[in-house]
């Protein structure tokens with residue numbers, strides 16, 4: 246059986262990549278790694294990890310229930326890192342809602358901080374002007390290396 250690829254786009258298997266962070270075996274060593282592992286946590290419904298890596302001061306009332314409710318209709322299909330600096334990462338995340346199966350893109354600039362050995366997500370600002378969908382002849386957002394039209398082409402017009 247082929248090992249399942251990690252949703253974060255590392256091209257490693259999930260069990261050798263973000264699962265180690267989700268299970269607390271390893272810690273993120275950079276803001277980008279934490280960002281990738283948090284995206285993978287949305288894709289794998291690892292909600293406790295999302296709560297634990299959200300900085301307590303900005304976490305508010307975020308709960309497992311709330312995350313489950315907001316995420317269970319969503320299928321995460323691809324991650325693209327636009328810029329990764331020391332404490333800020335901008336990314337595009339591609340997804341469909343189960344109800345309509347149309348490709349959508351979320352673009353966010355996220356802020357992170359480190360305390361001791363632990364990286365945390367502070368908050369993020371949506372960048373709708375950068376949330377652009379790829380065109381049919383562009384490489385597919387899923388990282389397959391194929392053109393979109395020959396891969397996930399049925400999700401766009």
Ligand SMILES: [Zn+2]
Pocket residue numbers: 251252253254255259262263264281282285
């Ligand atoms: Zn990963």
Ligand SMILES: [Zn+2]
Pocket residue numbers: 385386387388389393396397
């Ligand atoms: Zn694809």
